[in-house]
Amino acid sequence: MWKKVYDWIEERLGLKALYDNLLDRPEPKGNWWNTLGSASLFLFVIQGLTGIFLTVYYTPSPDHAYDSIQYIMNGVAFGWLIRGIHHWGASLMIIIVFVHMLRVFVTASFKYPRELTWLIGIGLLLLTLGMGFTGYLLPWHQMAYWATTVGTQIAGSVPFLGDFILKALRGGPDLSALTLQRFFAAHIWLLPAALAGLIGVHLYLIIKHGESHYPSRDE
Amino acid sequence: MNDETKKQINQRYDRELQRGERFWPDSIFKDVIVSLAIFIVLVLLATFIGVENSPKADPSDTAYIPRPEWYFLFLFKFLALYGQIPLLGKVEWLATVLVPTIGIGLLTLLPFIDKSPWRYYTRRMLPLTVMGIIVFDMVLLTLVSDIPTVSESGSKLPGILQTVMGLAIPGLALIVLYYLAYRRGEDSPVAPMLWTSGLAAVLMVGFAAATFIVAPPVAKTEETVANTLIEQISAGQDLYSVHCVECHGDDGKVTVIEGVEGLEGKEISPINGRDMLYTLNDAAIAEVINYGRPDAGMNPFGKAYNPEGLTKSEIDYIVTFMRYNWDDRFEKPVMKPLFPSLADGEVPSYDVHIAPIVKRYCISCHRAGKDNNNFLMTSYQEILTTGDQADKNLVKGDMNSYLLQVIQGQAILDEKGEELIGVMPPKGHLPTDVIDVWIRWIMNGMPQTAEEAAALYVPPTPVPTPTP
Ligand code: HEM
Numbered sequence: 287m288w289k290k291v292y293d294w295i296e297e298r299l300g301l302k303a304l305y306d307n308l309l310d311r312p313e314p315k316g317n318w319w320n321t322l323g324s325a326s327l328f329l330f331v332i333q334g335l336t337g338i339f340l341t342v343y344y345t346p347s348p349d350h351a352y353d354s355i356q357y358i359m360n361g362v363a364f365g366w367l368i369r370g371i372h373h374w375g376a377s378l379m380i381i382i383v384f385v386h387m388l389r390v391f392v393t394a395s396f397k398y399p400r401e402l403t404w405l406i407g408i409g410l411l412l413l414t415l416g417m418g419f420t421g422y423l424l425p426w427h428q429m430a431y432w433a434t435t436v437g438t439q440i441a442g443s444v445p446f447l448g449d450f451i452l453k454a455l456r457g458g459p460d461l462s463a464l465t466l467q468r469f470f471a472a473h474i475w476l477l478p479a480a481l482a483g484l485i486g487v488h489l490y491l492i493i494k495h496g497e498s499h500y501p502s503r504d505e
Numbered sequence: 506m507n508d509e510t511k512k513q514i515n516q517r518y519d520r521e522l523q524r525g526e527r528f529w530p531d532s533i534f535k536d537v538i539v540s541l542a543i544f545i546v547l548v549l550l551a552t553f554i555g556v557e558n559s560p561k562a563d564p565s566d567t568a569y570i571p572r573p574e575w576y577f578l579f580l581f582k583f584l585a586l587y588g589q590i591p592l593l594g595k596v597e598w599l600a601t602v603l604v605p606t607i608g609i610g611l612l613t614l615l616p617f618i619d620k621s622p623w624r625y626y627t628r629r630m631l632p633l634t635v636m637g638i639i640v641f642d643m644v645l646l647t648l649v650s651d652i653p654t655v656s657e658s659g660s661k662l663p664g665i666l667q668t669v670m671g672l673a674i675p676g677l678a679l680i681v682l683y684y685l686a687y688r689r690g691e692d693s694p695v696a697p698m699l700w701t702s703g704l705a706a707v708l709m710v711g712f713a714a715a716t717f718i719v720a721p722p723v724a725k726t727e728e729t730v731a732n733t734l735i736e737q738i739s740a741g742q743d744l745y746s747v748h749c750v751e752c753h754g755d756d757g758k759v760t761v762i763e764g765v766e767g768l769e770g771k772e773i774s775p776i777n778g779r780d781m782l783y784t785l786n787d788a789a790i791a792e793v794i795n796y797g798r799p800d801a802g803m804n805p806f807g808k809a810y811n812p813e814g815l816t817k818s819e820i821d822y823i824v825t826f827m828r829y830n831w832d833d834r835f836e837k838p839v840m841k842p843l844f845p846s847l848a849d850g851e852v853p854s855y856d857v858h859i860a861p862i863v864k865r866y867c868i869s870c871h872r873a874g875k876d877n878n879n880f881l882m883t884s885y886q887e888i889l890t891t892g893d894q895a896d897k898n899l900v901k902g903d904m905n906s907y908l909l910q911v912i913q914g915q916a917i918l919d920e921k922g923e924e925l926i927g928v929m930p931p932k933g934h935l936p937t938d939v940i941d942v943w944i945r946w947i948m949n950g951m952p953q954t955a956e957e958a959a960a961l962y963v964p965p966t967p968v969p970t971p972t973p
Contacts, residue, residue: 370551431562432571501624
């Protein structure tokens with residue numbers, strides 16, 4: 287009976303082929319440093335899930351953002367846990383992605399044939415930092431407001447283009463409701479979509495080239 | 506890279522695969538363990554440390570010292586140190602734009618800059634040591650980020666030490682490393698390069714330690730944030746007592762202002778009734794407090810108009826207090842008592858009992874700039890030492906201390922029979938348990954801390970049970 291059901295599903299989905307190609311692959315001997323990439327991926331997923339929960343209550347307007355966060359912390363069942371995980375997950379993700387980059391650097395895994403994997407990786411690092419920068423403003427508290435004021439000022443110090451960049455980031459000369467709306471859109475749509483896309487390519491490349499081995503003296 | 510090398514690399518990789526492991530289950534197993542560990546760490550952090558709160562954003566509070574997320578702190582510090590360099594430091598965009606762009610650019614193009622097929626560590630001394638120094642510098646810059654570049658006494662030493670640590674030594678080390686690497690061509694000298702980076706690292710740690718010694722990190726200014734509704738109501742009540750009571754009275758029902766210079770006898774509408782609370786929503790009340798009613802005599806309280814005024818969060822707390830106390834549509838939660846009640850023979854302390862009482866009942870008048878016989882009550886020291894009658898206000902063990910008399914409805918008269926001090930507080934009177942706290946505190950010698958008070962505790966002598 288079960289065999290029949292399995293065969294039926296297998297015939298249509300072709301899971302076996304997936305298994306053979308994705309999971310049952312040979313790999314060079316690895317060690318614990320090789321888990322950092324998948325740990326980054328795991329954190330991305332966790333941030334996505336907790337983030338979705340947070341948007342249920344969060345309101346991106348200067349009048350309500352702060353209070354909606356207070357409500358998540360005090361009013362919503364387990365809201366504090368979800369927000370706590372999202373908050374610490376952000377910091378941890380930055381650390382882990384950075385250390386993952388260092389490990390790839392140290393083992394020279396960015397060399398032929400994995401140059402593109404590295405390039406995409408830099409995009410991932412910058413996008414992750416971008417997520418941190420845009421997410422930090424959302425609670426609309428004093429620390430966030432003034433850190434973003436200074437952060438955008440720094441971006442605005444680019445010669446010639448500075449003024450334009452500053453206004454594009456803030457949606458005007460000052461931090462306002464528009465800034466919050468922009469950062470919110472970037473934080474929940476733009477950057478995650480870009481991240482997800484690049485992660486897809488990153489993973490495809492890793493499967494295609496296989497994980498690099500640890501170099502020995504003659505290499 | 507020519508096809509021959511590529512072929513070699515690929516063959517080499519195939520051989521490694523032969524003697525390797527399987528993705529499933531070998532690698533996945535490790536991945537899952539690490540992910541699980543991360544998840545547990547996150548839950549623990551969220552549960553036991555939680556998320557630091559900060560007051561609501563207040564665009565008018567320009568005195569606020571900005572502080573970015575920790576992972577941008579090193580950049581912040583780098584900019585501050587760079588600004589110290591004479592001349593060059595003035596051209597801001599060199600540091601804010603050029604240096605980060607070059608850094609990220611080099612990192613991005615790394616596979617196209619470092620095109621040699623060599624992978625083993627000793628053959629890549631230059632990239633490894635350079636990256637090591639830079640990452641180490643980033644960590645140290647993050648650690649010293651809370652130390653100001655100019656110390657409290659105005660000395661520039663901390664800034665100089667930090668600049669040597671964060672810019673000079675690593676800069677010098679990088680130059681030496683490049684020199685060592687290129688002097689020999691193909692093979693970089695391993696030992697000298699390791700010694701160079703090791704020495705640089707030790708020196709950097711030394712200077713970092715020196716900075717910590719000459720200028721300890723400034724303690725972050727405590728920001729009190731009321732997290733729960735109860736805390737908010739109580740914070741609002743304290744703020745209301747300080748700022749609003751003189752005109753609106755402690756229950757908001759004053760209709761004729763008394764004893765306020767310039768507004769004596771002014772008729773106002775009470776602010777505790779439905780007329781006000783039903784017609785104005787929270788945002789509108791917050792606006793009234795923010796802008797005041799300058800035409801009618803109420804000063805603006807918002808930071809934008811009054812540098813010593815209230816922040817957005819503080820105004821919100823006052824509104825919350827008004828709603829939950831006076832608006833009959835809101836049910837007030839069970840509040841924590843102002844101070845813990847006292848057992849027989851227990852002695853109150855300034856920290857635990859007197860401070861909250863003073864804040865609620867006396868501070869509105871007894872602070873700088875008010876009419877109060879120069880009796881200031883904002884700290885323990887002030888209460889004991891200020892006032893025109895400082896020597897008679899609080900006398901240890903004396904029931905006739907002026908303070909005790911006036912709070913019990915007994916005005917103090919001078920020789921001519923004229924009033925020296927009126928009853929306190931001038932309007933209304935203190936609850937009896939508050940008066941009791943004052944009496945016990947002064948009779949037992951005004952202890953400051955809870956420990957000092959506990960030392961004075963005399964357990965009541967048990968009443969002997971009559972034997973039949
Ligand atoms: C959101 C961020 C990232 C995710 C989710 C991610 C994911 C992964 C995963 C799952 C692997 C395979 C396992 C491993 O080697 O650890 C991997 C490998 C790799 N990653 Fe990333 N990565 C991220 C960021 C980066 C960054 C910032 C870089 C470098 C600039 C980078 C460069 C590479 C390279 C070159 C490999 C191949 C390593 C090898 O074959 O040994 N990745 N990544």
